[in-house]
Amino acid sequence: MKAISLYTLLLLLILMACKNEQSSETSKATPLVEEKEPMQMYQMSEMAAYMEQMYAAHQQMKQQILDGETITELNFDLENLHSAAFTDPKDYDAFFKSWADRFKQYEIQMIENPEQAQHYYNQAIQACISCHEVKCAGPLPRIKKLIIKP
Numbered sequence: 001m002k003a004i005s006l007y008t009l010l011l012l013l014i015l016m017a018c019k020n021e022q023s024s025e026t027s028k029a030t031p032l033v034e035e036k037e038p039m040q041m042y043q044m045s046e047m048a049a050y051m052e053q054m055y056a057a058h059q060q061m062k063q064q065i066l067d068g069e070t071i072t073e074l075n076f077d078l079e080n081l082h083s084a085a086f087t088d089p090k091d092y093d094a095f096f097k098s099w100a101d102r103f104k105q106y107e108i109q110m111i112e113n114p115e116q117a118q119h120y121y122n123q124a125i126q127a128c129i130s131c132h133e134v135k136c137a138g139p140l141p142r143i144k145k146l147i148i149k150p
Contacts, residue, residue, distance in 0.1 A: 055143070129144060
């Protein structure tokens, strides 16, 4: 009888030791679902938001020109090219300023010379392309779709 009690006690101790070992291993194990940092929303710079606005406006202008309508005004402020904040302020340099000024001239010419609107519209879009080829190539495929093909 003592032998059975001793074996039972020994068996219980072994089981408890195994149980404790398993629980300490599980607490050290990595969780099944990996914890991630909270998602960060992309914060668009003023210039990026402004360029999105210009893109939408040029889609409309393209359609107006194709429909034979006269463009009498722009749906955006050209001066924002020189006042909107960039993601990286170093990008507002002499190169950008020169292309921005050309773009502005073509936009003004498009309004002032409605009979040549398509020409000046395409010149403005080409100015965007030329600048983006050097500065930020990401949106080039979208910008190129704005060109009115003869």
